[in-house]
Every structure is written in C-alpha cells, then in structure tokens.
Amino acid sequence: MTKPTWLNLPADHLFGIDNLPYGVFSFRRGPARVGVRIGDHVLDVGAVAALGGDPGEGPNLAATWSNPSLNAFLSLGRQTWTLAREWVVEILTEDVHRAGVERHLYPLDDVTLHLPIEVADYVDFYASQHHATNVGRIFRPDGDALTPNWKHLPIGYHGRSGTIVVSGTDVVRPSGQRRPPSEPTPVFGPSIRLDIEAELGFVVGGASAIGEPVAVDDADDHLFGVVVLNDWSARDIQAWEYVPLGPFLGKSFATTISAWVTPLEALASARVALPGQDPEPLPYLRGSGTAAYGLDIHYEVAVNGTVVTRPEYRDMYWSPTQMLAHETVNGASVRPGDLFGSGTISGADPGTRGSFLELAWNGTEPFALSDGSTRSFLEDGDTVTMRAWAPGPSGGRVGLGECVGTIRPAR
Numbered sequence: 001m002t003k004p005t006w007l008n009l010p011a012d013h014l015f016g017i018d019n020l021p022y023g024v025f026s027f028r029r030g031p032a033r034v035g036v037r038i039g040d041h042v043l044d045v046g047a048v049a050a051l052g053g054d055p056g057e058g059p060n061l062a063a064t065w066s067n068p069s070l071n072a073f074l075s076l077g078r079q080t081w082t083l084a085r086e087w088v089v090e091i092l093t094e095d096v097h098r099a100g101v102e103r104h105l106y107p108l109d110d111v112t113l114h115l116p117i118e119v120a121d122y123v124d125f126y127a128s129q130h131h132a133t134n135v136g137r138i139f140r141p142d143g144d145a146l147t148p149n150w151k152h153l154p155i156g157y158h159g160r161s162g163t164i165v166v167s168g169t170d171v172v173r174p175s176g177q178r179r180p181p182s183e184p185t186p187v188f189g190p191s192i193r194l195d196i197e198a199e200l201g202f203v204v205g206g207a208s209a210i211g212e213p214v215a216v217d218d219a220d221d222h223l224f225g226v227v228v229l230n231d232w233s234a235r236d237i238q239a240w241e242y243v244p245l246g247p248f249l250g251k252s253f254a255t256t257i258s259a260w261v262t263p264l265e266a267l268a269s270a271r272v273a274l275p276g277q278d279p280e281p282l283p284y285l286r287g288s289g290t291a292a293y294g295l296d297i298h299y300e301v302a303v304n305g306t307v308v309t310r311p312e313y314r315d316m317y318w319s320p321t322q323m324l325a326h327e328t329v330n331g332a333s334v335r336p337g338d339l340f341g342s343g344t345i346s347g348a349d350p351g352t353r354g355s356f357l358e359l360a361w362n363g364t365e366p367f368a369l370s371d372g373s374t375r376s377f378l379e380d381g382d383t384v385t386m387r388a389w390a391p392g393p394s395g396g397r398v399g400l401g402e403c404v405g406t407i408r409p410a411r
C-alpha cells in the first residue's frame, strides 16, 4: 500500500496515488507537454523534473516530458517507466517536496487535454468470445457462430492511426457505400447504422526489431498502459465492404481514446486469470506462469446520460500479451506509440454487450433512453460516454479516463 499523498484526497478518489495516469496537456497559450493526473489536478512532471532530483540517471526526463506526446517517454522502456513512477509517487507523498511541486499542479478544469500519443501503428482485435458469437449469430444465422480460426488465434486487422482522436472530439457521421437489403446494387450516402464498440486500448512502448517476435513472456515489457477506446463503426458500410479483406472505411473515419493512459503498474490488483482457453492455443501463444492474464475492469457506457450497458473486461478470451505476441509472431516490429484495441467487450449477460448491434440485436430490439426515445443505432447529436475502473491495491479503485464523443451530421 502506498502512503497517502499530501494532496489529502478522499480514499475513494478514482485518480488517487495508486493510479497516476499520464497524458498531454496545455495551460492557456503554453506548450502541450506531458502531465500526470493526481486527483482533480494535472502535475507538470517535466517542470518538476527540471528543478533537479529527477530519477533519470540516464535519460533526461525533464526534456522527455516537455514533448507534446508520450512517445519519447514510451521509447525509454520498462525500467525507466518504473523509476519515473516511483519518483512521481515520492514527490507526491513526501512533504519535503510539497512546496516545489505544488506550484506545478494545474486544476483539471483549467487545462486542455490533447491526444496523449502520436499513434504509430494501430491494430484492432476481436478478443471477446461473446461478441464474436453474437456477431456470428446475427450475420451468419445458418452457420457456426464462431469462425474455425477464432479459438486458435486472436483475430485482428490493421486500422487507421491517423484518425485516432482524443476524448471530447466530435465525430462526423461518415458517408459511404451501403447496399440496402432489398436492393441488388449499392447506394451512396450517410451511414444509417452508426455504432459504438466499447474496447480497451493498449499503448505499446519500447521498440522491437523487424524479424524478432515479442514472446508472450516478454510482452509486458512492451505494454506501457491502457486507454478506454471507442471503435466507432458504420455497420452498413462495413457489411458491404468487408468481404473478403475485412473492415476498411466502415471503421477508419474515427476512433476515440481517453486522454489518460493508465500505466500497467496501476492495474496490478486488476490482474485475473483468463476465463479459460479450450483448445489450448499453439505454444507461441501460451506463455509461462501467469504471462497470459485477464484484467478485472468494469465499464459503463452512457448515451445522452442513460447507462445502456456495463461490459466486464474480465470476460475477454485472449490476453493482451497473447495479442501482442500474435501481432509480432511473423516478425512484424512494434514502435513506441503503437496502439491495439481489444475488440468489443461483451459478456454472456445481455446487459454487458459492448455494441448497439448486439444491444438492439441488429435493430430488432431497440433499447430505451431516459428521455423516452429508443435507439438501434446512433442519431446525430447523440453523446456516448464510456467510463471504466479497476480495483486498486488497497480496496480503492483506479479510474480509467473517460472516452466521450458526440455525433455530428454528415457533411
């Protein structure tokens, strides 16, 4: 258990001393730089490090944290991340640092939060058995719900890193081709089946070389932390385009991530066993001991203030370490700032489904919002808010950042 911070936060604060997520912020006209969230403040860690006494015997963290993204910090690797975290804990808990540090705290309400990473490569997986089964039942009612490969490898596709946006960014309804069920040929226009996918995003740090896979056992050295991720999906565009090469324009128009990256260290108490893998995967996906793990992270998804679903990340079939090992097993390298999404988080219970497609069962069972309206898919003006939290080390909770987006009309 970490000693309390001199900020005297309530014990149940979601952003207490056991959390300390990283982000990128700016204050007034100042430069965007790295900050650490504590309570309802952002700490300008680079400014404090510049005062001297920063933990880096090698890397100059004051300079690293003056960048407008976390990428330079991500490139430094696990050992430096751990040292940095220990130092941030020390300056926020030891009274001797208080006077020097306090001047570099900014109220959250007074700063602008930016996209925390310059996203290098982006991959999206499909790691929930319940989501894959639901989608299979909806789209292939006469076939097997799961494809033959599903339990042998974490299925994924390469997405578009340049359209990943920070929480709070509006999302313009995409236009594209779709084929109405009654028509033989496609039409063009705004998507009429715009959806969400509640996911966990994994931020990758450290680099690997081309030709050298990252093993399951070593994957944690490359997993810096997590974000809440909404993989906006135009189901009508997706359904028409995806055979045989997978998602393309139906998902590339926008993906929203939370402004805060929660370090993996803050999720130590959230590690749980996977729900079970049968058949046993091939050796390169096994790992030893607890190298393949699940995470106990609770989600809440609200539409215009009405909570519509509560997915549980612990239901996911594949471990993040298995996903990273699979992503690199062919020799593909990773770079600092790589990001991969878990895939939609859905459980067996209907109240834990992570997409509108499943919640309203392909439009056949619309769900109600508190204003009396119903939804099968998103309408213009709808605001989607995803929140998540994990158990902390001392009975408290570790909050993940919010992931918020509002739909604007097609242009």
Ligand code: MN
Residues within 6 Å of the ligand: 124, 125, 197, 199, 231, 341, 343, 344
């Ligand atoms: Mn997805």
